[in-house]
Amino acid sequence: MPKLRTAIVDDHPIVIEGLKALLSNEANLKIVGGFYSGEALLSYLDTHALDLILLDITLPDMNGIELCQKIKAVSLTTSILILSNHTERSIIMQAIQNGASGYLLKNSSIDELRYCIAEAVKGQICYSKEITEIISRPTRNELQGPPRLTRREKEILSLIAAGKTSQVIGQELFLSPLTVDTHRKNLIQKFGVKNVAELIMVAVQQQIL
Amino acid sequence: MPKLRTAIVDDHPIVIEGLKALLSNEANLKIVGGFYSGEALLSYLDTHALDLILLDITLPDMNGIELCQKIKAVSLTTSILILSNHTERSIIMQAIQNGASGYLLKNSSIDELRYCIAEAVKGQICYSKEITEIISRPTRNELQGPPRLTRREKEILSLIAAGKTSQVIGQELFLSPLTVDTHRKNLIQKFGVKNVAELIMVAVQQQIL
DNA sequence: CAAAAAATACCTAATAATGGGTAGATAAAA
DNA sequence: TTTTATCTACCCATTATTAGGTATTTTTTG
Incomplete structure (x- = not known):
């Protein structure tokens, strides 16, 4: 089985480097790029195929939800995992609505991340523990x-x-x-x-x- | 000099009794009545003259500011001291605007009360320490x-x-x-x-x- | 009148907020 | 290019809030 071609999009270089380091030991995936903006990723996607994208919500040029849509429009087979600190229920729901296969907080454990990646490429939707809790407790509003x-x-x-x-x-x-x-x-x-x-x-x- | 004929209006019997007890030793005034409502006081005023009224803001039938107006309409020479727990600047101002000669919090000292009574009957307006502070610090709003x-x-x-x-x-x-x-x-x-x-x-x- | 709802008051313990500062690093305007 | 504003981050100490209860007494209501 070939390794999953994976990209990371985050406006914080530290996060990108951190994720690269964390995932470098994973047997089944290979980080092929880190991008600081939505546009940067999209132009890469024009010429390269990707299996998985780890995506932040806060980006300099567009928000992650918008980017989700655009990625899916170009490459439907690419799985997207949101990696963010935003805990608003509405944001999570929007992300899924726009094609994301999962949502994790940045303080998720490496095990959660690994598990969600596996689920995402299988076509399942997957959340980290905290996110599941937020989703299942809708505002009384x-x-x-x-x-x-x-x-x-x-x-x-x-x-x-x-x-x-x-x-x-x-x-x-x-x-x-x-x-x-x-x-x-x-x-x-x-x-x-x-x-x-x-x-x-x-x-x-x-x-x- | 005859004693000041004084009435207390408060919906809390305990407050009335407390004030009566506190003021019973004062040489220069005599508590001639305690009332639980604005109407009760007003009907008393129809047949009796009063020199001083200690008034609460919260009353069952009308608020103290309204009552202030009505008292002054009937008996302009009666001095009114507000004795309340409300610390809103607007309420204090309204009370004065409507004829009160002073404003004290219920936790004021007996000395402050004594002093304000003296000032009020002299025609001066007088506040307790905390009230002075509230007044001199207008909301930036x-x-x-x-x-x-x-x-x-x-x-x-x-x-x-x-x-x-x-x-x-x-x-x-x-x-x-x-x-x-x-x-x-x-x-x-x-x-x-x-x-x-x-x-x-x-x-x-x-x-x- | 009995049952339900509302208002009262307490407990413990942990977490958050507030008030009073100070101070260095950047960024923007004069 | 200085001055000014903003953003950043900390100190200390005190007070307030929040979360998890329980429980009694009044009121209201069916």
């Missing part, structure tokens, strides 16, 4: 409408938005700060967000604030 | 337009709004989390807000997010 808030929760939400801490809110509402913490926790859970910054953002978008 | 953000700051602001921590942002932008912390700090300072919750809120209002 994407699922339902805005959550129902109780009177107290609305009250506390707007005080949080005013920059007040649990302690201050507790004083104003004659509540224990621990109670305010509980309401804060419930708000974060109900909205399915990670912290108050996102909470405020989503609440504004859903016109609750 | 009230002063100027939206702050100028650098490219990096805008970038980090939107990542914060997406609920990401400094660590995650650092990973995505290939920066030290400490650097992200610095940008975060600068954002909070530029907007003149207290924390990210308020930061996001204000940024949305000023259409930066």
Whole structure:
């Protein structure tokens, strides 16, 4: 079996060199090129065939999703693995939609990378552990409408938005700060967000604030 | 000199009793009534004269600012002191605009209260220490337009709004989390807000997010 | 009235944010 | 070519938030 002709596209030279080093011992593949931009890769593809491309999302001239499309338009048999630090669900989904065979975070283990490469060339789609988790937990935003808030929760939400801490809110509402913490926790859970910054953002978008 | 006829309006019985106890030893005033609602006070005022009213902002039937107006409409010579936990500059200003002679937080010392009562009946306007501080530090929002953000700051602001921590942002932008912390700090300072919750809120209002 | 929902309050422990700096390296403008 | 702005990164110390609970008391509602 011939070795997989593999290219790496990343705007960070260090990442390219790192990957080259990591993959140099792999028996079944050969790194035939490292590119800093989408255009550089595309012009290489004009004259050479590739079996596998490891692709970053952030590139100087175009984003990785766009590049995915263009690669697939030129060479449908080339497998693409995204290697990125972006954890947004929407980006991951878009990448797959546009022809990527997998998505890994840059801190993935070499074993995960090896496994995903194997799956990708077999035509399977493959994600690293963390990515799988992100995908299987869709934002409640994407699922339902805005959550129902109780009177107290609305009250506390707007005080949080005013920059007040649990302690201050507790004083104003004659509540224990621990109670305010509980309401804060419930708000974060109900909205399915990670912290108050996102909470405020989503609440504004859903016109609750 | 006759004692000042004084009333207390607060929806919390405990506060009323506490104030009564605190002020019972004052030689120059006499608590003639405690009321849980604005209406209760107003109907008392129909038949009795008052020299001083200690007023809360949060009341069951109307807010303290509204009540201020109504009191002054009926009895211009009555001095009003606001005793509240609300620290919003706008509320303080509105209270004064509507006839209050002073504003204290509920955790003010008895000395501050005594002093402000004396000033109020002399016709002076008087604030407790913390209130003075709030007033003399107007929100930058009230002063100027939206702050100028650098490219990096805008970038980090939107990542914060997406609920990401400094660590995650650092990973995505290939920066030290400490650097992200610095940008975060600068954002909070530029907007003149207290924390990210308020930061996001204000940024949305000023259409930066 | 019984059951469900909401509001209250606590626990522990880990992680994150905030406030007060300082400071060097680049990059842009005067 | 200086000055100015931006970006970078760190120090220290304190406070706040978050995540994982549990549990009692009020209110509301079927």
